[in-house]
Amino acid sequence: MPESDYPDIRELHLFSDMADEHFLSLMRGAYVQNFPPQIELITEGDPSDFLHIILSGSVDLFSTWNGRETSMATVRPISTFILAATVKDAPYLMSAQTLEKSRIALIPSQDVRAVFDADGNFARAIVTELAQCYRSVVKVQKDLKLRTSLERLANYLLRKQKNAGGAAEFDLDYEKKRLASVLGMTPENLSRAFKGLQPYGVSVNGARVRIGDQEDLERFAKPNPLIDDFTT
Amino acid sequence: MPESDYPDIRELHLFSDMADEHFLSLMRGAYVQNFPPQIELITEGDPSDFLHIILSGSVDLFSTWNGRETSMATVRPISTFILAATVKDAPYLMSAQTLEKSRIALIPSQDVRAVFDADGNFARAIVTELAQCYRSVVKVQKDLKLRTSLERLANYLLRKQKNAGGAAEFDLDYEKKRLASVLGMTPENLSRAFKGLQPYGVSVNGARVRIGDQEDLERFAKPNPLIDDFTT
């Protein structure tokens, strides 16, 4: 891996507190690759040989069963994915494919496990990261089980708006087909759901979304920090 | 906490490898309580002051939003729950209530975090446990998004059968109302789903389930290790 990539990775919570020596040992065994769009990086069920770190681009995590497919999450720089499989030395539960041209670092899983044993700060960082991942999935499960698709979309838009700085207008960051799958619905239903939010001041034009009256939408969506906050 | 409870707890993966000194320090700060059925032990949103360990009985983890409620999981002895909130020092994402008379140990969260820093084996055990929890929730999410309720029930029954030792008959281990909620459906729908599985050899009488032809049911259910295996 080119040393120019080190600083970006070092800044991740996961690596920021570990000893230089250990960090460098991980980096020396790692390599970086550029992938074109739509490349399947990993397939669910495969052994987890590498911890992946996305440096640029974006990656879709998805799962399949019996001919059906669903998007589980989207990963964006700079972050790791499939940490749980790596530390458990267990098969991947999700597949991953690049959505666009992406630069991805690969650290051999056994190196991660070895350094984990040697570096307390790294171990602690892994715990924090895993706890975060776990809590995120629990929130998604609550979203899926407690809300209708219209409510999920409304809350999704409010979350997006929030991390777009609260602007009334912002762009969806991936295609609607994928958004539909992430939210657990069909593209047709998503299309109608956007219509269904018009009475609450939501309008869409291509990827551009406008939230005309945030409070009105919130009255409908009833966002809840225990489902919608990504920081807690 | 009475010392007689120590051995059971010590056997948990989470505590089995840590130094005696640290284990005892955790136990000294902990206490054990007997709760009657239907007691709400924790409420989602509350600060996570204690790591809970269920010693006997059973506990339902559930969440609510906007007047709706759903069962997220059931915890049985001997295991911990709400580990992620404890290590992150973040609010509980789920509420917990006893389903029956239950004996529960409470370890102050700050003790857990302190010992975590001091004991590498404990840290490693926490990582493994968290990774396991994470992967379980991912499996549930796949189950919810990729399968119909009939398919979820069929696979649930096959899993139960498996850990009942493969017997053709076994008992559901909680009331159908709760099972319905766990599987993400209404009690009425569960009742009909059991009927819907009759053509595949499933019959029910109260809590007693009989799987007449496992292979036939499997042909319908299409169980998948990446969703239904709890060990991987």
Add this chain to the structure above:
DNA sequence: CGCTATGTTGATCCATATCAATAAGTGTGG
């Protein structure tokens, strides 16, 4: 033994999926 909660069944309604057709983008090669 009755009371209350749970489970079943039926009728109906609603949300969402599916199927089909069209429109609008998007990228590619001439």
Add this chain to the structure above:
DNA sequence: CCACACTTATTGATATGGATCAACATAGCG
């Protein structure tokens, strides 16, 4: 740069899974 092909998005019509409402049965439990 345009024309074509192909994917994505929208819209409508319809089907269906599942929820809701209501009535009744049943099982625990005091």
